[in-house]
Amino acid sequence: MAVFTPVSDDQARAFVAGYPSLGDFVSLHAIAEGVQNTNYRLETSTGRYVLTLFEQWTETESLPFCLGFTDHLADKGFPAARPVRAHDGQWVGELNGRAAAVVEWLSGAWIRDLSLADQRAGGVMLARLHLAMADFAGTRANPVGPDQWRALADASATAARGEDREILDAVETALARLGDPWADDLPQGAIHADYFPDNVLFDGGQVSGVIDFYFGCTGPLAYDLAIALSAWCFDGDGKELPGAVEAFRSGYESVRPLTRAEVQALPRLGEFAAIRFTLTRLRDRIFHDPANLVTPKDPGAFVRRLDYWRVAEPA
Numbered sequence: 656m657a658v659f660t661p662v663s664d665d666q667a668r669a670f671v672a673g674y675p676s677l678g679d680f681v682s683l684h685a686i687a688e689g690v691q692n693t694n695y696r697l698e699t700s701t702g703r704y705v706l707t708l709f710e711q712w713t714e715t716e717s718l719p720f721c722l723g724f725t726d727h728l729a730d731k732g733f734p735a736a737r738p739v740r741a742h743d744g745q746w747v748g749e750l751n752g753r754a755a756a757v758v759e760w761l762s763g764a765w766i767r768d769l770s771l772a773d774q775r776a777g778g779v780m781l782a783r784l785h786l787a788m789a790d791f792a793g794t795r796a797n798p799v800g801p802d803q804w805r806a807l808a809d810a811s812a813t814a815a816r817g818e819d820r821e822i823l824d825a826v827e828t829a830l831a832r833l834g835d836p837w838a839d840d841l842p843q844g845a846i847h848a849d850y851f852p853d854n855v856l857f858d859g860g861q862v863s864g865v866i867d868f869y870f871g872c873t874g875p876l877a878y879d880l881a882i883a884l885s886a887w888c889f890d891g892d893g894k895e896l897p898g899a900v901e902a903f904r905s906g907y908e909s910v911r912p913l914t915r916a917e918v919q920a921l922p923r924l925g926e927f928a929a930i931r932f933t934l935t936r937l938r939d940r941i942f943h944d945p946a947n948l949v950t951p952k953d954p955g956a957f958v959r960r961l962d963y964w965r966v967a968e969p970a
Contacts, residue, residue: 659692659693659708659710660693660751660752660753661751662683662693662695662706662708662750662751664680664682664683666750666751667680667683667695667697667706667750668680670706670748670750670755671699673741673748674739674740674741674742674757675742676739676740677697677699677700677701677739677757678699678700679699679700680697680699681698681699681700683695683696683697683698683706684696686705688765691710691711691713691869691870692707692708692709692710692713692869693708693710693753694707694708696760697757702760703760704739704757704758704760705736705757705758705759705760705866706750706756706757707755707756707758707869708750708751708753708754708755709753709756710753713754713798713869714798715754717795717798717869718746718747718756719746719793720793720794720795720871720872721868721869722738722746722756722868723791723793724791724793724845724868724871725737725738725758725868726738726746727787727788727791728784728787728788728865729759731787733783733784733865734761734780734856734862734863734864734865735864735865735866736758736759736760736864738756738758739756739757739758761856761863761864761866762856762858762863762864763857763858763862763863763864764856764857764858765852765853765854765856765857766852767852769852769887769896769899771898771899771902772860772902773857774887774888774898774899774906775902775903775905775906776857776861776862776906777850777862777883777887777903777906778883778902778903778904778905778906778907778908778909779862779906779907779909780855780862780865781847781850781879781880781883781907782906782907782908782909782910782911783910784847785844785876785911786910786911788844788845789844791844793845795872795873796873797848797872797874798870799848799870799935800872800874801835801836801837804830804930804931804934807934807937807938808823808826808827808830808934810938810942811934811938811941814941814942815937818955819937819940819941819954822937822954822955822958823937825961826930826933826934826937826958829926829930829961829965830930833923833927836878836923836924836927839875839916839920839923841875841876841877841878841914841916841917841920842875842876842877842914842917843873843874843875843876844874844876845871845872845873846871846872846873846874846878846879847865847868847870847871847879847882848870848871848872848878848879848882849867849870849871850865850879850882850883850886851883851886852887854866854867875917875920875924876911876917877913877917877920877921877924878924878927878928880904880907880917880921880924881921881925881927881928881964882928882931882932883903884900884903884904884925884928885925885928885929885957885960885964886932887899887903888900888903889960889963891956892956892959893955893956893957893958893959893960895963918969919969921967922964922965922967922968922969923964925960925963925967926965928960929958929960929961929964930961932954932957933957933958933961934954936953936957937954939951939952940952940953940954
C-alpha cells in the first residue's frame with residue numbers, strides 16, 4: 656500500500672473545512688495504488704474526491720503546473736480530474752507537514768489484462784491529450800530527466816550488488832552508447848511522462864479518465880509515446896505482448912500522425928524510457944525503507960525492454 660504520510664480523520668476534517676465546495680467531511684480511505692505520493696479516497700457531503708499528499712518526487716513549486724495541466728484538460732472536455740480550489744482560491748494547501756491537493760474522483764478502474772482494443776484506446780487517448788495541451792502556456796523541466804538519471808545511477812552504484820549491479824551495468828552501457836537523449840529536433844509540448852495503464856481508467860469498455868499528472872513536464876511528444884509503449888505493451892517480465900505495440904501506436908496515429916523524425920527517433924526514445932524507469936525502480940529497491948507501506952517494483956522488467964528497443968526498426 657502506498658501510504659507514506661498517515662492522516663487522521665480529525666486532520667482531514669480540518670483540511671476539508673478550508674475548501675468550501677467540498678461540504679462536510681464524511682470519511683477517508685487509503686488508496687493502495689501508486690508508489691510516489693500518498694493518496695486517499697475522500698468522502699464528503701458533496702461527493703467523492705482524491706486527496707493527495709505530495710512526497711519526495713513532486714516539488715511544491717511544480718504543483719501549479721501539474722494541477723494546471725489536469726485543469727486545462729478538463730476545460731477541453733478531456734476526461735481528467737479538475738482540482739478543487741480552497742477558500743483562498745489556491746489549489747495547494749498543507750496537511751500533516753505535506754503539500755496537499757484535492758481533485759475530482761473519476762469513475763472506472765484500470766485494466767490489468769489489456770486487450771488489443773484497450774491498447775488502441777490508450778493510444779487514441781494519449782494523442783488526444785497531446786493535441787488538447789497544444790495551447791497550454793505552462794512549462795516545467797522534466798523532474799526525472801537525464802541529469803536525474805546520472806544522479807540515480809551514481810547513488811545506486813554505492814550499494815548495488817548481485818542482480819542490481821548487473822542491471823546498473825546494462826544501463827551504463829546503454830547510456831554510453833546512446834548519448835544525448837534530446838539530440839533530435841522533435842515536436843515538443845506538455846507530456847504526461849507517466850502514462851502507465853494504472854493511470855488510465857476504463858468504464859464500460861471506454862477510457863473514462865486519465866490521472867496522476869505529477870511527473871508531467873515539457874518534453875518531446877514522441878518520448879511520451881515511447882514511455883507509454885514501454886509501459887503498456889510488455890508483460891510483467893518485460894516481454895513484448897503480441898500485437899500490442901502496433902495496436903497502441905495505430906490508435907495514437909489515428910489522431911496524431913508522427914512526423915518522419917519522430918518515427919526515426921522512436922526506438923531510441925524507447926531505450927531512454929526503459930532507462931528512466933529502470934533507474935527509479937532500482938533506486939527504490941536498493942534504498943527501500945520497510946517502514947513505507949509500499950512494495951518496490953522490479954527494475955529488471957524495464958531493463959529487459961532495452962533489448963526490444965535496441966533492435967526495433969522504425970516503422
